[in-house]
Amino acid sequence: MNPIISIKNINKTFSTGEEAVKDFSLDIMKGEILALLGPNGAGKTTLISMICGIIEPSSGSVSVNGFDVVKDYKKTRSIIGLVPQELVLESFETAMNTIQFSRGLFGKKRDHEFIKKILTQLSLWDKRNTTIMELSGGMKRRVLIAKALSHEPSILFLDEPTAGVDVELRKDMWAIIKNLKKQGVTIILTTHYIEEAEEIADRVGIINKGELLVIEEKRNLLNKMGTKTLTIELNSKIKSIPNSLSSYNLQLASKGMSITYNYKKQEEKTGITSLLVDLKKAGITLKDLDTNQTSLEEIFVDIVRK
Amino acid sequence: MNFEAIKAIYIFEMTRTFRTLLQSLVSPVISTSLYFIVFGTAIGSRMEDISEVPYGAFIVPGLIMLTVLTQSISNAAFGIYFPKFIGTINEILSAPVSAFEIVIGYVGAAATKSMMIGIIIFITAHFFVEISVEHPVWMVVFLVLTCVSFSLFGFIIGIWAKNFEQLNLIPMLVITPLVFLGGSFYSISMLPEFWQKVSFFNPVVYLISGFRWSFFGSSDVAIEVSIMAILLFSSFCLYTIYQIFKFGYKIKQ
Ligand SMILES: Nc1ncnc2c1ncn2[C@@H]1O[C@H](COP(=O)(O)OP(=O)(O)OP(=O)(O)O)[C@@H](O)[C@H]1O
Ligand SMILES: [Mg+2]
Numbered sequence: 001m002n003p004i005i006s007i008k009n010i011n012k013t014f015s016t017g018e019e020a021v022k023d024f025s026l027d028i029m030k031g032e033i034l035a036l037l038g039p040n041g042a043g044k045t046t047l048i049s050m051i052c053g054i055i056e057p058s059s060g061s062v063s064v065n066g067f068d069v070v071k072d073y074k075k076t077r078s079i080i081g082l083v084p085q086e087l088v089l090e091s092f093e094t095a096m097n098t099i100q101f102s103r104g105l106f107g108k109k110r111d112h113e114f115i116k117k118i119l120t121q122l123s124l125w126d127k128r129n130t131t132i133m134e135l136s137g138g139m140k141r142r143v144l145i146a147k148a149l150s151h152e153p154s155i156l157f158l159d160e161p162t163a164g165v166d167v168e169l170r171k172d173m174w175a176i177i178k179n180l181k182k183q184g185v186t187i188i189l190t191t192h193y194i195e196e197a198e199e200i201a202d203r204v205g206i207i208n209k210g211e212l213l214v215i216e217e218k219r220n221l222l223n224k225m226g227t228k229t230l231t232i233e234l235n236s237k238i239k240s241i242p243n244s245l246s247s248y249n250l251q252l253a254s255k256g257m258s259i260t261y262n263y264k265k266q267e268e269k270t271g272i273t274s275l276l277v278d279l280k281k282a283g284i285t286l287k288d289l290d291t292n293q294t295s296l297e298e299i300f301v302d303i304v305r306k
Numbered sequence: 307m308n309f310e311a312i313k314a315i316y317i318f319e320m321t322r323t324f325r326t327l328l329q330s331l332v333s334p335v336i337s338t339s340l341y342f343i344v345f346g347t348a349i350g351s352r353m354e355d356i357s358e359v360p361y362g363a364f365i366v367p368g369l370i371m372l373t374v375l376t377q378s379i380s381n382a383a384f385g386i387y388f389p390k391f392i393g394t395i396n397e398i399l400s401a402p403v404s405a406f407e408i409v410i411g412y413v414g415a416a417a418t419k420s421m422m423i424g425i426i427i428f429i430t431a432h433f434f435v436e437i438s439v440e441h442p443v444w445m446v447v448f449l450v451l452t453c454v455s456f457s458l459f460g461f462i463i464g465i466w467a468k469n470f471e472q473l474n475l476i477p478m479l480v481i482t483p484l485v486f487l488g489g490s491f492y493s494i495s496m497l498p499e500f501w502q503k504v505s506f507f508n509p510v511v512y513l514i515s516g517f518r519w520s521f522f523g524s525s526d527v528a529i530e531v532s533i534m535a536i537l538l539f540s541s542f543c544l545y546t547i548y549q550i551f552k553f554g555y556k557i558k559q
Contacts, residue, residue: 052400074308077402088393097321104314105401147397 002066003027004155004186005051010060012046012210020046022210024060028188033181035201035218036190037300043210044190045085048157052082064155078107081153085160085190087140091133095124095143098132099150106151118146121176138169145176156180158189162196174200194300208304221299230261230272232279233288242282248275311403315411316418319385323419330419331426334373338427341369342434345491356493357524362435367518368490369431374424374449375456375485375510379477382416382460387467405551413461417453424449437521444529445520451536452513458543465550484510489518494526509539 005028012021021043028034036044049055051062053073062069064076089098099115119125122142127135132143141161148156158177162170170193177187177200191197197204198218205215214221237256248271251260263270279286323330346362353361389395398408431437439445467473488510494502505511506527516532519525525532 049396054396054399074402074404077400080400082397082400084396086393088396090389090392090394092325093318093321097318101314101318102397104310104317105398105403107308107310107402109310 002030004030004065005188006063007047007051008061008063010047010050010057010062012043012050012055013058020210021050021057024210024212026205026212026215028186030186031181031184032202033177033187033189033200034203034205035197036188036205036207037192037194037197038190038207039304042207044207045159046210047207048082048159048188048190052080052157053077078151079154081148081151081156083141083144083148083156083158083161085163087137087144089132089140089143092131094129094131095119095135095146096128098143099146102147103150106153108151114152115146115150118149122146123172138165141165142169145173149180154184155186156188158187160190160192162191162193170196206300206303213303227262227264228270229292230263230275231290231292232259232261232286233290234258235285235287238284242284244282245275245278248278308403308407311401312407312411312414315398315408316415319412319415320418323415331423334377334423335426335430338369338373338430339434341365342431346434356496357522359522359524360435363437364493364518364522365491366428366431366435366437367521368488368514370424370427370449371452371488371510371514371517372485372490373427374420374452375513376477376481377420377423378416378453378456379460379463379481380474381419382413382457383464383467383473383477384460385412385416386461386464387473390464405547409458409461409547413454413457416457416460417450420453420457421449424453439521440523441520445517448513448517448520448532448536451540452517455536455540455543458540458547462543462546462550484508485514489514489526509535512536 005026007024007026007028010021010024011019013019024043024047036047038044046055050057051064051069053069053076056070065079067075069076093101096115096119099119100110103110103115116125119128122145124139124142124146127139132140135143141164145158145161148158161173161177165173174196177189181187189196189201201218203215204218204221206213231253233254234257238252239256241250241252241259248261252258253260261272261275263272276286342362345365350361350365355361356364389398463473463476467475487505488508489505494505494511494515497505512527512532512535515526516529516536519529519532
């Protein structure tokens, strides 16, 4: 399958000398949800801005749907919607006006029914004639989403869509994103909430200091990088791990009432069977077993720290 | 051409104008009335006619130009500076619009607004003095050309300005003196010969002179020269804007 966005060796050095993006290459597939993770200042917004035309790359190229974003900017930009990180809106305008403005700006004829549908979906219909400054932060975020969707884009960039958004709205937003995916929209989002990537992304990219460190199917990433932890609850307290079990690297927890064992899921032999046999040999009786998988968060912290 | 985008920008800007209708239209009316009371009635009654035109009527074209020039510049400058200031310019930069379309939208809206103000002053003037227009078509042509070319000029200032001070600097320091010394309130021929020569370096002289000609049929400089001057100025502004967008001057990082 051909990528819908193809980023080839782009660099961005700001006039301040800051190298925000370094020799970055990435293919984004049609219809996928890609989550970009990275600490503050990693270069996520800069990268998105170069694809959308807000910032010019210092070198390298980006093509969208087969067209170059600089040479054929009209063709590429008309299919891209962007929800910016900052809540920038004209305070004195009504929500409706700014959204109509966006639709027109992207070359689409007015379509009252369509705008109504979007506003209803985002629970903004009642607020359509309210001026922006009278809206709460979360509502402004929704207005920005409505603006981005107003021209029916087939690619949607969401730069930290859920920053400063309550749990309820975050769930709403995830539902909207999943729904857009069903309609075939390609979605690229940046986030600091790792559970967000875990919840909705198909692929996860990790960026640090302007470089792409990892790009992987979410499931693979979790499998490959993820360590699982087996917690064994004991029937009776033990003082220390018997010497016969030293090769397993076990840890004593809950004041001697449980033992934990770390293993890699993707390895052929997890060692669980032999551990259980050896436990029995050592005369330890089990009450319960529990396994736990490493979250993306832990993987992320691990990668970025290296 | 992305006509929908031009329309969207134009409508959005005009909505802003109509929202602030009172301040945008009432203040020029009040200040014009004051000018008429002071210059037209109080002082004007003691002034001689200029080329057989009563002084009160003589200053009408100059006053309209004075307001239209400054309004065109400040409207257009503000129109593009404001999105830059609050950051909504990013949406425009990420939209499938060319520089040319952006200019048409913003400059078109700014020029429309100052044209409306010009017409309102013209109507207000009727309450104070008797005026007739000898060449109405030329009057409209001059008004439109002035509104458009000075809105283009304002657009340049708006893009160039890095803060609100700079936004007001050029209109304050350059335009206001040029307009006052451009013959709004007197005929250039009333000046000593040396200052007459100096005046011919002032582009505003040609505008006011041409505009006044469309009212009274007489002027300081030939009408052809006036038209040439204003076209030259428009081309200069267009070329500058073209250069600005070509090199992404101060808009894109
Ligand atoms: N206009 C600019 N001029 C100079 N440097 C900039 C500019 N914009 C961003 N930078 C720098 O580029 C780097 C990347 O910034 P960017 O905004 O892309 O990070 P980010 O990954 O989006 O961070 P965050 O998670 O905080 O939004 C930072 O070091 C930042 O200081
Ligand atoms: Mg960012």
